[in-house]
Amino acid sequence: MNRPPRTLSRPELPLWLAFAACFAAMLFQTFRFAPATFQRSRTVVSNGDAKFYEPLLIFLSEVSAAIPPGSTVSLVAPSGQDPRNWQDYILAIGQFPRQRVVFAGRFVGTAPGGEVPRFAACYRGQFLDDRFRRVRQFPEGNLYEAAR
Amino acid sequence: MTGFAFLAAWLALPVFGFPFSRLAAGSIDSRAGRFAFAFGSGAVVLALAMLALTAAGTPWTPFRVFLAAALPAALLAVAGRGRARAPARIDSGAIAGIAAAAAAVLLLGYAVATARATSADYVYFWGTKGQEFAAARAIDAAFLAEIDHTPLHPDYPPLLPAFYAFGALAAGRFPWGAALLSAPVFFALMVAAFWGSARRKLDESSAALRCAFFAALLGFGWLASDVAGNAEPPLLFFEALVLGILVFGERSPGADFAASIALAGCVLTKFEGVFFALAAAGVFCALDPARGRLSSRMVSALRLLSLPALALGGWIAFCARHGILYNYKPGTAGPVTLVNFSKVAAGLARNTSYGLGYLPWIAVFVAGAAIGVRREALAPALVAVAIAFVNFGYYLHGAADPTLWIGWSARRIFLTPLLCLAFAACAGANKAAPGSS
Numbered sequence: 266m267n268r269p270p271r272t273l274s275r276p277e278l279p280l281w282l283a284f285a286a287c288f289a290a291m292l293f294q295t296f297r298f299a300p301a302t303f304q305r306s307r308t309v310v311s312n313g314d315a316k317f318y319e320p321l322l323i324f325l326s327e328v329s330a331a332i333p334p335g336s337t338v339s340l341v342a343p344s345g346q347d348p349r350n351w352q353d354y355i356l357a358i359g360q361f362p363r364q365r366v367v368f369a370g371r372f373v374g375t376a377p378g379g380e381v382p383r384f385a386a387c388y389r390g391q392f393l394d395d396r397f398r399r400v401r402q403f404p405e406g407n408l409y410e411a412a413r
Numbered sequence: 414m415t416g417f418a419f420l421a422a423w424l425a426l427p428v429f430g431f432p433f434s435r436l437a438a439g440s441i442d443s444r445a446g447r448f449a450f451a452f453g454s455g456a457v458v459l460a461l462a463m464l465a466l467t468a469a470g471t472p473w474t475p476f477r478v479f480l481a482a483a484l485p486a487a488l489l490a491v492a493g494r495g496r497a498r499a500p501a502r503i504d505s506g507a508i509a510g511i512a513a514a515a516a517a518v519l520l521l522g523y524a525v526a527t528a529r530a531t532s533a534d535y536v537y538f539w540g541t542k543g544q545e546f547a548a549a550r551a552i553d554a555a556f557l558a559e560i561d562h563t564p565l566h567p568d569y570p571p572l573l574p575a576f577y578a579f580g581a582l583a584a585g586r587f588p589w590g591a592a593l594l595s596a597p598v599f600f601a602l603m604v605a606a607f608w609g610s611a612r613r614k615l616d617e618s619s620a621a622l623r624c625a626f627f628a629a630l631l632g633f634g635w636l637a638s639d640v641a642g643n644a645e646p647p648l649l650f651f652e653a654l655v656l657g658i659l660v661f662g663e664r665s666p667g668a669d670f671a672a673s674i675a676l677a678g679c680v681l682t683k684f685e686g687v688f689f690a691l692a693a694a695g696v697f698c699a700l701d702p703a704r705g706r707l708s709s710r711m712v713s714a715l716r717l718l719s720l721p722a723l724a725l726g727g728w729i730a731f732c733a734r735h736g737i738l739y740n741y742k743p744g745t746a747g748p749v750t751l752v753n754f755s756k757v758a759a760g761l762a763r764n765t766s767y768g769l770g771y772l773p774w775i776a777v778f779v780a781g782a783a784i785g786v787r788r789e790a791l792a793p794a795l796v797a798v799a800i801a802f803v804n805f806g807y808y809l810h811g812a813a814d815p816t817l818w819i820g821w822s823a824r825r826i827f828l829t830p831l832l833c834l835a836f837a838a839c840a841g842a843n844k845a846a847p848g849s850s
Contacts, residue, residue, distance in 0.1 A: 276619075279783035280626050283776045284513055287629035290772055291517060294636040295524040306528035309589050314639050315533045322536070351564050352537065358565070359541030362548065362587065368561045 343390020440662025446609015510621025535642025543577025
């Protein structure tokens with residue numbers, strides 16, 4: 266005996282359409298910033314809305330690998346810019362798991378009396394300060410060490 | 414290898430929470446849903462165990478944390494008797510809907526794994542805290558109390574950092590890429606929780622189809638809000654557990670305690686979880702006729718709020734003891750003022766469109782209209798309205814221009830009202846009553 270063909274009940278068709286619309290929106294959102302790939306991304310933000318942080322994260326990981334564990338380090342702004350960038354500072358804390366991060370606003374600019382870290386990492390620019398000398402250059406910035 | 418060890422550690426969570434899932438057995442009718450509940454209960458127990466070890470001055474090791482978190486489960490397993498009723502087998506009519514829901518889960522997993530939905534807050538403080546706590550082998554109060562670490566929100570609740578730290582303890586370091594996968598894990602568990610509770614009240618194909626819609630709706634919301642690594646994934650998972658039990662579940666003290674465990678998860682995950690807990694307990698107990706007279710509704714509300722109150726009380730006491738209490742202090746956000754009313758309204762109108770012409774809100778109303786509005790929809794819809802009002806009101810605190818703040822957070826925090834409306838839209842019961850033909 267043949268089963269009767271299954272037809273969509275009253276709520277089913279609109280629900281499937283709503284599902285399709287949302288799923289299409291998911292696809293749109295997924296491929297909005299980058300094409301399909303199965304390669305590992307360079308950073309955890311590389312293909313999304315926060316992609317602007319990718320070069321900074323790469324720079325910080327290079328610096329973290331280049332300086333000794335246990336040392337103090339600060340992410341400083343290029344000379345002439347406001348040193349009190351809280352967002353970049355808290356981002357740096359997580360990227361230096363083996364070092365201690367010092368807030369640049371404590372020893373640069375109007376508050377020069379605070380703790381001076383052993384290293385200063387300057388993203389996209391030069392950090393001109395008599396207390397530091399440049400020890401390394403990276404594509405995304407420079408690394409300075411405090412003069413002893 | 415580090416990433417695998419990190420992810421494998423999370424498999425301990427259902428072990429910590431397994432005996433509690435018996436409480437939810439009358440409300441969640443699928444193995445996947447009960448696993449989700451066990452995982453959520455385990456996460457709550459884990460966070461409280463890690464907080465207790467810190468308060469006792471005992472440094473975390475994987476063994477000590479495992480022992481502390483497994484203790485309540487072991488005691489309950491010894492004390493408990495009998496087995497929960499086995500869930501019904503999946504009917505073939507549900508296959509299409511389940512496959513569609515699974516497709517949404519896989520797509521979200523792909524998007525997160527390829528770094529397309531990462532929250533900036535993950536690299537600002539959620540991941541950082543997990544990494545720092547694992548290194549300190551404690552909830553590092555000294556780190557949180559440093560004046561320059563105030564932007565890391567020291568008193569934000571500890572569940573997600575503890576969850577990250579537990580994996581990092583097992584793996585030896587914090588793997589930023591692998592930890593991001595917490596988002597698809599919580600998403601899959603959230604969808605499983607919806608399915609498990611919906612199929613108790615709905616027939617198989619309806620439950621599966623509504624589950625597929627639910628997964629695609631929230632999946633888009635998650636991707637459009639860049640929530641990966643942030644605390645929204647666990648928060649929304651816990652909220653879905655609560656709503657699943659309250660909307661579709663049985664009315665019993667055991668079910669109330671099951672919902673209470675999930676509400677404790679909400680308050681231990683995000684500050685906003687407190688408002689959800691109050692709104693959900695208040696609205697459901699006030700409106701649900703099955704809860705009987707006023708006195709029994711009050712008892713029910715007390716049961717629902719008992720565990721979240723204890724859990725949050727423990728966290729607030731810890732913060733107060735270490736001088737890191739900010740957000741939970743009345744008046745911290747500044748006075749409410751209407752000076753920014755138009756900016757808040759405009760900012761919310763812009764951001765809650767989710768960049769696609771309010772698609773999620775339109776979709777949820779289409780689904781609700783198609784299924785048919787029923788009485789069961791009222792309570793989750795009112796919780797959605799309450800949370801939307803709270804969110805709106807929160808942005809009215811202080812005189813500073815809130816435009817950037819709204820752009821930063823509105824999409825994420827309006828996922829809770831969206832989740833509630835999704836439950837409201839899907840709430841209509843259609844399973845034939847026992848004995849009817």
